[in-house]
Amino acid sequence: MSGINVWISVVLYIIFAPIAGGLIAGIDRIISARMQGRVGPPLLQPFYDVFKLMAKESIAVNRQQKLYVFCFLFFVIVTGAIFFAGGDLLLAIFALTLASIFLIIAAYSTFSPYAYIGAEREMLQVMAYEPMVILTVVGMFMVTKSFNVLDIASYSQPLLYTLPGIFLGFLFILTIKFRKSPFDISMSHHAHQEIVRGVITEFSGPELAMVEVAHWYENVFLLGIVCLFFASNWIIAIVLAIVVYLLEIYIDNNNSRLKWQHTLGSAWIVALILGVGNIAFLALR
Amino acid sequence: MSYMPKSPWLVHYDASSCNGCDIEVLACLTPLYDVERFGILNIGNPKHADIFVVTGSVNEQNKSVIKNIYDQMPNPKVVVAVGACASSGGVFRECYNVQGGVDNVIPVDVYVPGCAARPEAIIDGVVQALGVLEGKYKNMVKVAK
Ligand code: SF4
Numbered sequence: 001m002s003g004i005n006v007w008i009s010v011v012l013y014i015i016f017a018p019i020a021g022g023l024i025a026g027i028d029r030i031i032s033a034r035m036q037g038r039v040g041p042p043l044l045q046p047f048y049d050v051f052k053l054m055a056k057e058s059i060a061v062n063r064q065q066k067l068y069v070f071c072f073l074f075f076v077i078v079t080g081a082i083f084f085a086g087g088d089l090l091l092a093i094f095a096l097t098l099a100s101i102f103l104i105i106a107a108y109s110t111f112s113p114y115a116y117i118g119a120e121r122e123m124l125q126v127m128a129y130e131p132m133v134i135l136t137v138v139g140m141f142m143v144t145k146s147f148n149v150l151d152i153a154s155y156s157q158p159l160l161y162t163l164p165g166i167f168l169g170f171l172f173i174l175t176i177k178f179r180k181s182p183f184d185i186s187m188s189h190h191a192h193q194e195i196v197r198g199v200i201t202e203f204s205g206p207e208l209a210m211v212e213v214a215h216w217y218e219n220v221f222l223l224g225i226v227c228l229f230f231a232s233n234w235i236i237a238i239v240l241a242i243v244v245y246l247l248e249i250y251i252d253n254n255n256s257r258l259k260w261q262h263t264l265g266s267a268w269i270v271a272l273i274l275g276v277g278n279i280a281f282l283a284l285r
Numbered sequence: 286m287s288y289m290p291k292s293p294w295l296v297h298y299d300a301s302s303c304n305g306c307d308i309e310v311l312a313c314l315t316p317l318y319d320v321e322r323f324g325i326l327n328i329g330n331p332k333h334a335d336i337f338v339v340t341g342s343v344n345e346q347n348k349s350v351i352k353n354i355y356d357q358m359p360n361p362k363v364v365v366a367v368g369a370c371a372s373s374g375g376v377f378r379e380c381y382n383v384q385g386g387v388d389n390v391i392p393v394d395v396y397v398p399g400c401a402a403r404p405e406a407i408i409d410g411v412v413q414a415l416g417v418l419e420g421k422y423k424n425m426v427k428v429a430k
Binding site: 204 | 328
């Protein structure tokens, strides 16, 4: 993509990703409620929540905390901007990891025992999903011979045909990334409680709003990666992303939370069997 | 109009209640009443909450806890005392260890009567609290200006 187009897609992403992410969150809450036999909140409820949080008083435990939370939001946006501008996929993944680190540091900086446990569990989650994320990028590189999102997206054949194992493995860790049961050990949406509120226990008001918006950006980015598996046909790619998200909601509502040992163990086993297996198959072909 | 009344998150504290009122508070979350229709969430963390729902009466043991939870909530915030015990001490009023209603420790905005308070009454109380919350928010903005 040339100069001006890149900036246009970045600006479009920054404006429309939170809108899409918020709507996805709203649909998620309605579908979850229907699955539980309830009516559920209005579609725009996530936006009401965030606007309300921005109007609330901000109680920060210390001065750095706000900066760290802001960096979390900032680097999540950078991640998506690199991705949707057609940049380097590996760089995007690293920016996302950096963002998670900032969230963990923010939680640690509060010196609250609840946030501590949340931060520790968040770190375990990062350890659980990171191998599979890297294997996904490696797999895409082996097929398309490029780390460039634009090249991967314009590859002639859908990646799903050559990377079925990696796709399934990525679906598995997507449950962790979306913070859905059974892997929502550090924090979860839908006001499920785990050791108060996990990593976000000590954030209030505008800071919490920032965390929330960062998750919207993050979810759009992750669904973008899902789309990449079928990028040659945009309609099928978007249908694929919708199906994946519905599946995640279904899994979320049918599982209770697992222990962190199970999260870590199962994520690594999946990465080893599906991820490494698929790559070995590609290498030996 | 602010977004305050559209997304009230509440934290529920059981202050030596007989559990009658607590069951009714939780009943509000069930499919029959489903308070999430109004965006109400039982958030379980005072730092995220807008509405403090207290059931049961105050005694020496939980006085400091109630005060602490209230102090941790960011402004604007409202307190709803659910049930006769939380409003006045109820049947436990004469007990040697009971001090009376929640308003002995923190300012209460809405009193929900009943022993146990019915889910409909609790929802009604929370909805009235939303009006108070909006008023407090307007006041906060005015003071800030
Ligand atoms: S008001 Fe009645 S039901 Fe409620 S806590 Fe007191 S005794 Fe129990």
